[in-house]
Amino acid sequence: MRKLIIKIAILVMALTPLASFSSTPRPDADEILRRVDQYRNPLHFFSVDVDLKLFHRDENDEFSFRVYGNGTDGNLLEFRAPAADKGKYYLMLKDDMWIYLPDASRPIRISPLQRLAGEASNGDVVRTAFTVDYTAELTGEDTVDERKALVLSLKGRNADMSYSTVKLWVAAESFEPIQAEFYALSGHLLKRAYFRTFGTMLGCRVVTSIEIQDAIRPDHKTVMTYSNLTSKHYPAKMFSQAYLGRW
Amino acid sequence: MRTVIAVLSASLVLIRFIHAQEPSAIDYRFYGSAGSETHLTPGNNGSALNPEGILNIPLVSDSSDITLFGDIMAEDKRWKVHFKLRGANDGDGNDVTTGEVDEFYANYSVTSWMDLSVGRKIVNWGTGYGWNPTGVVNPPKDPRDPSDRLDAYKGVDQASVNLFAKGWTLTGIAVPALPWPGRPAGEPLALGWAARGYRLIHGLDFAISASGGGALPHSQGLSLSRVFGKSLELHAETAAFQSALRFLPDAGGFEYQRRNYAELLFGLQYTFPRSVNVILEYYHNGGNPDLTQWQQFRQYTQSADVAAANGNAAMLALANQQFSVLNMGRDYLFARVAMPLVPRKLDFETIMIKSLRDGSAIVRPGVYWKLSANWTVYCLETEFLGSRSSEAGFVPIGREADLGFRFHF
Numbered sequence: 001m002r003k004l005i006i007k008i009a010i011l012v013m014a015l016t017p018l019a020s021f022s023s024t025p026r027p028d029a030d031e032i033l034r035r036v037d038q039y040r041n042p043l044h045f046f047s048v049d050v051d052l053k054l055f056h057r058d059e060n061d062e063f064s065f066r067v068y069g070n071g072t073d074g075n076l077l078e079f080r081a082p083a084a085d086k087g088k089y090y091l092m093l094k095d096d097m098w099i100y101l102p103d104a105s106r107p108i109r110i111s112p113l114q115r116l117a118g119e120a121s122n123g124d125v126v127r128t129a130f131t132v133d134y135t136a137e138l139t140g141e142d143t144v145d146e147r148k149a150l151v152l153s154l155k156g157r158n159a160d161m162s163y164s165t166v167k168l169w170v171a172a173e174s175f176e177p178i179q180a181e182f183y184a185l186s187g188h189l190l191k192r193a194y195f196r197t198f199g200t201m202l203g204c205r206v207v208t209s210i211e212i213q214d215a216i217r218p219d220h221k222t223v224m225t226y227s228n229l230t231s232k233h234y235p236a237k238m239f240s241q242a243y244l245g246r247w
Numbered sequence: 248m249r250t251v252i253a254v255l256s257a258s259l260v261l262i263r264f265i266h267a268q269e270p271s272a273i274d275y276r277f278y279g280s281a282g283s284e285t286h287l288t289p290g291n292n293g294s295a296l297n298p299e300g301i302l303n304i305p306l307v308s309d310s311s312d313i314t315l316f317g318d319i320m321a322e323d324k325r326w327k328v329h330f331k332l333r334g335a336n337d338g339d340g341n342d343v344t345t346g347e348v349d350e351f352y353a354n355y356s357v358t359s360w361m362d363l364s365v366g367r368k369i370v371n372w373g374t375g376y377g378w379n380p381t382g383v384v385n386p387p388k389d390p391r392d393p394s395d396r397l398d399a400y401k402g403v404d405q406a407s408v409n410l411f412a413k414g415w416t417l418t419g420i421a422v423p424a425l426p427w428p429g430r431p432a433g434e435p436l437a438l439g440w441a442a443r444g445y446r447l448i449h450g451l452d453f454a455i456s457a458s459g460g461g462a463l464p465h466s467q468g469l470s471l472s473r474v475f476g477k478s479l480e481l482h483a484e485t486a487a488f489q490s491a492l493r494f495l496p497d498a499g500g501f502e503y504q505r506r507n508y509a510e511l512l513f514g515l516q517y518t519f520p521r522s523v524n525v526i527l528e529y530y531h532n533g534g535n536p537d538l539t540q541w542q543q544f545r546q547y548t549q550s551a552d553v554a555a556a557n558g559n560a561a562m563l564a565l566a567n568q569q570f571s572v573l574n575m576g577r578d579y580l581f582a583r584v585a586m587p588l589v590p591r592k593l594d595f596e597t598i599m600i601k602s603l604r605d606g607s608a609i610v611r612p613g614v615y616w617k618l619s620a621n622w623t624v625y626c627l628e629t630e631f632l633g634s635r636s637s638e639a640g641f642v643p644i645g646r647e648a649d650l651g652f653r654f655h656f
Contacts, residue, residue, distance in 0.1 A: 054591075061591055061620070082620035084655035086278035087316055096450055096474065102316060103398045106371035109452060109472045111480050114518050160476055234324060235359040241452065242409070242416035242445050246327065246354050246362065 029136035029152055035175040036168070039195075041128035042204040044071050045233040049080075050125055051225045067126060068232065074239030075126045078247065089244050092126045095160060100244035107244045112162050124193075124212065125224065133157055134166060141172065144179060148172040163190065177207065181215075189215040201229040272322040280398065283311035284651035288644045293635050295548040296567050297643035301555060304644055309338040314349075314398040326355045331369075333398065349401040362409040369402040370420065372443060372456060374472040374482040377581040377600070378530045380510035381468030381486050383458040384420060384441050390573055390581060390600055391611055391629065396653075416445045422462050437461025450474065456486075465489040483513040493534055494569065496544040500562075501569055508533030514581070521586070528581040535577050538604065544575070545636060567643070572631075575638045578603035592617050607633025607640060624652045 027035070041048065052063040064081035075092045079085040087102035098107040099114075127133065134154035142149045154166040164185040169178040177195040184190050192213045199208040207226065214220040237243055290297055290304045297304070312335040320327035331350035337343045352366025369386060373379030377390035386400040407420040422439040439462030445454040452472040459465045468486035475481065490505045497504075514528030536544060544566070551562035573579065580603060585596040594615040601608040613627035629647040633639035 056590070082655070083278055084280075084621065084623070086276065086655075087318075093447065096447060101394075103395050103400070104371065105369040105400065106373075109374065109474060109480050109482070111474045111516070111518050112477045114522070114524070162477065235356070237359060237362075237411035237416075238324065240411065240416060241447065242411075242418070246364075247324065 029138040030131070032138070032150065032152060032170055032175050033130050033134070033136040033154070033168075036170055036177045037129040037131050039176050039198070039205065039207050040130075041069070041229070042202070042206065043069065043229065043231055045069060045231065047228070047230050047232045048128070048226055049228040051227070052125070053223045053225070055219075055221050055223070057219050065125060067128070068234065068239075069128065070234065070236065070239040072129065072132050074236075075128075076239055076247070077126050089247055090126065091239065091241060091244055093239065093241075094132075095158065098241050098244060105245060107241050112160065130154060130166070130168070133161055136168075139167075142169060144169050147178065149178055150175075159185070176205075191215050196223075201227075202231065273319060274322045275317070275319045277315065277317045278656065279313065279315040280653055280655045281311075281313040282397065282651055282653035283309065284397075284649050285309050287648040287650075289646060291631070291640075291643055291645040294641050294643050295545070295552055295635070296563070296570055296641055298552045298555065298563075301560070301563070302567070302643050311336050311338075312397055312399075324356070326353065328353045329368075331398075331402075333401075335397075335399075347401060349398075352402070352405075360411045362411075364405075364407045364409070367402040367404050368407075369400050370405070370407075372454070372468075372470070373484050374452065374454075374470045375484050375512040375514065375528060375530070376516070376526050376583065377514075377528050377579075378484075378510075378512055378532075380484045380512055380532075381454070381456050381466075381470045383456070383463055383466055383468070383486075384422060390579075391598060391609060393583075393598075414446050418443045418445070422460075439463030464491045466491075478518045480516040481513075482515070483511075485509065485511045488534060491534060495536055496540045496547060496569070498543060500547055501565070506534055510534070522590075523584070523586040525585075526581070526583040530579045530581065532574075532577055535574055537577065541575060541604070541638075544569070548641075570641060572609070572638060572642050573600060573602075575641075576602045576604040588614070602633075602638045605633060605637040607631070607637035609639055621655050622652065623655075624650075626650050 046069045048067050050065045050067055052065070054061040062081070063085070066078040066080055068076040068078070073094055077090040079088040089100040091098045091107070097110050097112065099110050100107045134156055136152045136154050138150060139153045140151045142151050149169040150172050152168040152170060154168055156164050163182040165183045167181040167183070169180070170176065171178055176198065179195065180193040181189055182191045182193070192215060194211045195207050196211050197209045198205055206229065209223060209225045212222045212224065238247065286308045287306065288304055288308065289306055290300045290302065292298070292300045312333060314331065314333045317330045318327060329350060329352055330348065333349050334346045335344070348367060350367055350369055352364055352368040354362060354364045356362050370384045371382060372385060373382045376393055379385055379388060384403050384405070386402070403422055405420050405422050407418060410417040420441045422441065437460060439458065439460035441456065441458040441463055443454055443456040450473055454470045456468040457466065466486050466488045468484065470484040472480065472482040487509045489507050491508065493504050493506050494501055495504050510533065511531045512528060514526060516524065516526045518524050547562070548566045551566045555563040580601045582599045583596065585594065587593065588595050596615070597610065597612040599608060599610045609629060609631055611627060611629045613625060615623055615625040617623050627649040631639040631642045631646065
């Protein structure tokens with residue numbers, strides 16, 4: 001009898017790892033968020049073109065930017081259209097922001113509420129990674145457009161974030177971002193984002209368009225389209241306030 | 248003229264050098280704007296500077312301008328040549344047309360921590376919106392039009408080095424010649440220098456600066472700026488000047504005086520929901536006339552009026568030449584409110600500047616209507632509010648209305 005119990009115990013111990021391999025363990029929430037960021041931008045040092053289309057009732061506006069990234073600390077945005085905005089630059093170093101106007105020829109310190117355009121906040125356009133600003137917690141599962149989705153709750157790393165919390169739906173099988181809701185510190189829903197299309201850039205599957213809807217004024221929406229993702233590594237000095245006039 | 252030629256030649260040599268060094272692809276962009284304005288300027292016959300409308304200021308005048316910016320640069324951003332060309336026509340009766348090279352410089356990134364720049368360049372130091380005490384090499388700024396709506400700023404001829412190390416940006420500028428307020432005509436020009444150290448310290452923009460030499464005032468400055476929360480930005484600037492030459496009123500008229508003085512500015516910028524932006528600033532300039540000197544200026548102007556009535560307008564011409572509104576007092580308050588009335592279509596802006604000495608004020612409300620992505624029309628109304636003996640009351644025009652359009656390309 002003792003031999004039989006020992007054999008059963010050995011068999012159970014031997015099968016346990018097989019059981020865990022047969023269903024791959026789900027990564028933790030922060031790892032899922034990191035994989036979501038890979039779909040938004042797989043590179044740390046890059047440039048990418050961003051086109052913004054604003055739809056307000058029957059009126060449309062279009063803007064074009066080029067975003068330069070320098071690791072997780074610095075992002076620079078070059079205004080390329082319309083003509084009235086050419087030559088302007090916007091620098092974001094962690095939570096500090098400046099805008100450079102060619103006619104004023106100097107960087108001007110700005111606060112997060114000073115917007116670039118439409119429903120997209122400065123961070124929406126310049127930041128291409130959630131993990132820089134938020135920590136994640138897996139809060140449940142859901143179904144979105146017949147896709148199984150994991151629901152993440154993202155909390156801002158500091159109180160001054162444009163959005164205090166973000167609720168993010170992620171495809172369960174691939175960790176592609178599907179949609180997100182952005183909340184103020186008061187708990188009010190500010191806007192919704194839909195990760196509409198995906199494509200291949202530099203051999204990686206990435207988000208190519210995001211639609212942002214104003215939660216208070218549903219007829220106001222902004223579509224951000226990404227293209228020309230390129231690996232570029234500029235010296236750190238170029239991502240500083242004092243360098244803004246030299247780009 | 249020789250200085251300009253020398254600077255442009257040095258720029259061309261640097262351009263040729265860096266082009267020889269770098270075989271990488273060349274990127275370029277050109278952009279600019281053109282515009283025209285009609286000005287309505289009824290004379291202020293109550294002003295002691297314009298008794299009985301003696302200045303004959305035209306009621307209606309026109310001006311137009313075109314500005315072209317250009318950047319030619321290596322694709323890897325190692326070097327860049329930048330220019331700003333401006334042509335203007337002032338049809339105020341004399342119809343003067345000018346063409347200027349406002350900027351033309353080359354920038355070369357020598358190493359990952361050093362840049363060199365040579366040529367005519369607009370340098371803008373400081374964090375203030377209406378004034379910049381530390382801006383010893385800045386183009387002259389009009390607090391009534393701090394955003395330079397006509398792109399009229401002109402650079403200084405300079406050679407500079409920028410060092411980037413351990414979070415600091417250290418800038419050294421050599422200025423061969425620079426006309427600055429108070430420099431007597433004919434005084435030999437000499438080399439001036441300006442230096443600045445900048446660093447971002449825990450979210451605080453921190454900069455210290457100094458200047459000296461023959462072409463710049465001897466000064467030391469400090470400027471700060473920081474954002475608190477999502478909406479509030481606080482900024483401050485101060486500069487101390489030693490032995491600066493000023494042309495100031497005295498008992499007999501005007502005289503050059505060497506002065507030690509300080510300038511101080513502090514202010515805030517707050518952005519309310521729906522993009523309503525408010526800027527408030529306090530500015531002190533110890534180099535401007537004190538109360539006694541302002542009273543001496545007024546007495547001089549009264550004498551000038553009497554002389555002009557007797558056929559001698561020379562004193563009145565000098566008084567007009569020396570009067571510069573917002574430079575006759577020492578303490579001012581500045582306020583600007585800007586808001587979109589219709590988002591991205593119709594913007595409203597009001598600037599108010601108040602002299603704390605006599606309470607007189609300049610108020611300039613304006614609306615900007617964006618017809619399309621490229622076309623903007625606007626209307627600005629400037630009112631001078633104050634008694635006849637106040638600073639604003641001395642302005643020779645009663646008010647000014649500017650109706651204009653601007654096309655961006």
